[in-house]
Amino acid sequence: MPRFYCSVPLSRGDTLVLPPGAARHVQVLRLQPGDEITLFDGAGGEYLAIVERMGRSDVAVNVGAHDPVEREAPRAVHLALGMPANERMDWLVEKATELGVSSIQPLMTAHGVLRLNGERAEKKVAHWQAVAVAACEQCGRNRVPQVLAVRSLNDWLAALPAAGAGERRSILSFADGARTTGGLLAEAPASFTVLSGPEGGLSAPEEQEALRRGFIPLTLGRRVLRAETAAIAALVSLAS
The missing domain is CATH 2.40.240.20 (Hypothetical PUA domain-like; domain 1)
Incomplete structure (x- = not known):
């Protein structure tokens, strides 16, 4: 139907x-x-x-x-990501919606090639929100994830409130000692916020600032994944 x-x-x-x-x-x-x-x-x-x-x-x-049927993921996962260029962001929004993402925060980062401000940014967000709606219609979700307004990474980090008791914040990283998704899931949090970089990755100062604000380094393995692949892989691991 x-x-x-x-x-x-x-x-x-x-x-x-x-x-x-x-x-x-x-x-x-x-x-x-x-x-x-x-x-x-x-x-x-x-x-x-x-x-x-x-x-x-x-x-x-x-x-x-x-x-009253619901088809949501068992836990909330919020994606914050350096925006990939061209149609890759459209693809990411579509697939993340199908996989159960709760919200998507597009970010401008030091190495990101996509720069959006003003009316252009508003039009892009409206377009991505429409992509999320279409994905919900197709996949059977009855709750539409929100695509938030584009922000710079530094502004977004500075505005974050303190994490709640059941929330875990992680950053995709190759740093020594990075946790695995299985290790984080073992703590049974109610929600995750996952920060992922753009095509060129996050800069060292950006990563250090996220760690300083309580983000846990998270590894997806030893292979280097494309920006959109990494975000989706993290979502699959954490939302399922």
Whole structure:
């Protein structure tokens, strides 16, 4: 059954005109009145809905029963990463969403080639958020991870509050004594924040600043992974 994200709150019994994005998708699929679809609004669970009217530019549906099903990861994993260039960031957002990421923090770093500010940054974040929505529609997630505003790594680190009791913060690193994902999972934390570098890696001062602020060095093995591969590998290990 086709699934669509609805950016307005849903409630059983409502007759609703779908937001433009969802309506456009319904029209592209050439659905007709009486056809069933699944809607979710990000607040948890999903709703059965029936198409009532197909207009030239709008679609009306009747919202039916709520199914409280959840398909989230057993623990929250937040990715903070130096943005890879070109389409690699799109790919990373899509796959991280499918794998259960809770949020994505795009960062500008010393070695990163992607520099975003002002309106250009806002447009990119809106685009990545749309990628995350589409990935949720495809994979069955009912909660959409937030793609946060682009920040510099130093500003982001400086603004971080103290870590909570059930939170672990880690930085992907080749440093001697780096922990393994299995070792961190053995501590049974409720959530992880994982900091990963861009194509050129984090600079030595950036890594030292993260360590000074309590980030634990985390190893994924002895092979050097691409920036997007490393972030996904960490997510697979920690969120599953």
